[in-house]
Amino acid sequence: MSLTKITILLSLLVLSHQAELHSFHLTNNVLSLEESEDSTEIVSDHLVQPTQVFNRSSLQSVSIINHNLTSIKEGTFDNFLNLTNLVLDNNQIDSLPRDLNLPNLRQLTFKNNKLVKLHNDSFVNLRNLQILKLDYNELGEIDPNAVAGLSNLKVLTLSHNKIEHLPKTVFVAVSGLVNLDIDNNFLTVIEETVFDSLEELVTLNLKNNLIKTINGGAFRRLKALRDLNLAQNHLTKLEHDVFHHLAELDSLHLENNFLEELPNGVFQDLGGVGRLLLTNNSVRELQKDVFVGLKQLRNLKADFNEIRVLEKGSFYGLPFCYDLNLSYNKIDHLPSGVFDGLENLEQLLLNGNKLSTLDVGAFTGLTALYALNLENSKIDDLDTLEELPKLRLIDLKGTKYNNMTSVNIGKYVFNVNKYNNWVLN
Numbered sequence: 001m002s003l004t005k006i007t008i009l010l011s012l013l014v015l016s017h018q019a020e021l022h023s024f025h026l027t028n029n030v031l032s033l034e035e036s037e038d039s040t041e042i043v044s045d046h047l048v049q050p051t052q053v054f055n056r057s058s059l060q061s062v063s064i065i066n067h068n069l070t071s072i073k074e075g076t077f078d079n080f081l082n083l084t085n086l087v088l089d090n091n092q093i094d095s096l097p098r099d100l101n102l103p104n105l106r107q108l109t110f111k112n113n114k115l116v117k118l119h120n121d122s123f124v125n126l127r128n129l130q131i132l133k134l135d136y137n138e139l140g141e142i143d144p145n146a147v148a149g150l151s152n153l154k155v156l157t158l159s160h161n162k163i164e165h166l167p168k169t170v171f172v173a174v175s176g177l178v179n180l181d182i183d184n185n186f187l188t189v190i191e192e193t194v195f196d197s198l199e200e201l202v203t204l205n206l207k208n209n210l211i212k213t214i215n216g217g218a219f220r221r222l223k224a225l226r227d228l229n230l231a232q233n234h235l236t237k238l239e240h241d242v243f244h245h246l247a248e249l250d251s252l253h254l255e256n257n258f259l260e261e262l263p264n265g266v267f268q269d270l271g272g273v274g275r276l277l278l279t280n281n282s283v284r285e286l287q288k289d290v291f292v293g294l295k296q297l298r299n300l301k302a303d304f305n306e307i308r309v310l311e312k313g314s315f316y317g318l319p320f321c322y323d324l325n326l327s328y329n330k331i332d333h334l335p336s337g338v339f340d341g342l343e344n345l346e347q348l349l350l351n352g353n354k355l356s357t358l359d360v361g362a363f364t365g366l367t368a369l370y371a372l373n374l375e376n377s378k379i380d381d382l383d384t385l386e387e388l389p390k391l392r393l394i395d396l397k398g399t400k401y402n403n404m405t406s407v408n409i410g411k412y413v414f415n416v417n418k419y420n421n422w423v424l425n
Ligand SMILES: *[C@@H]1O[C@H](CO)[C@@H](O)[C@H](O)[C@H]1NC(C)=O
Pocket: 053, 055, 056, 057
């Protein structure tokens, strides 16, 4: 449908006798006036009769989806004073109407269009807007004042664009933001202060960018943040204070980066974090006390790294951790007492490491451990496992015990089950 047709259609609506009309949906040339899925859909051309005056201000929701619209004429939405929801997804629009004057608009979604730039003051007259979704456009540039008029904004999604840089002050005026998604863009640097105004932010998604550098103070004011996603970036190191002050954080995603080391104290303020994901990095060493501060951590994934060095104290400060994944590292030695502090650990994955001999004392302290995975290792003796009072399940596939139907650990016998695990009778 062409732009002219849309404009005509809107004019027809305006002129038609639809005093009760609250909602207007146009998808694939099918117009419907109800929001419900099963409402009668009527082909647009036959719908509206330009009979009596229709009051524009009664309309609350307009969606025009999948229409190959390339632009929106100025004035198209004039006087839609009661409009709360405007959806223009899946079109070809390359610029936002500059003059949108919709004082009651709560949600504007503009996904999958062809926007290339957010200009200064793009949204001056949308002071009640709470949700703005601009995902899947071609946004490369954002002016410093692009969202400045949106003082009530709560949700801003900019995923799957081409954003390389965030102006330092771009979020200053949207200080009530709760969700911010900038994943799948081309960001390389997170500068200090850019997020400083966002004291109510709960989720920040920066996944799959090209971020190499995060200034140590970048997140310091995000005191309500619960979910921080930095996965799939190009991080090789972290500033020691980069996560300081994030007292509400619950989930921290750092997987699929190139981190080589974890600085001491980097997690010290993260007393609320339950999940820490470090899968698929290049960390070589877990030095003593590196996880201190993670008082509520339950789940730690450090699989697919280059960890060779563990020491007594590597896991200090993790009293509630019950699931630890160290699969596919380069661990060849477990020093005595290395797992001290993990008194609630139930599952430990050490498969795919270079372990051969297990030293006496390697597993002391693991008083709750129930399941141990030693798959694909060169383990040559199981006696040390006697140190695990609660052990019930061992995985020994790909070891020299592979074809044995039962193994002895001290006075206990573990028999292979149909899943190819060895379980205590
Ligand atoms: C439309 O509705 C508004 C608010 O209810 C009212 O002030 C205005 O006069 C109406 N306009 C017309 C043309 O009826």
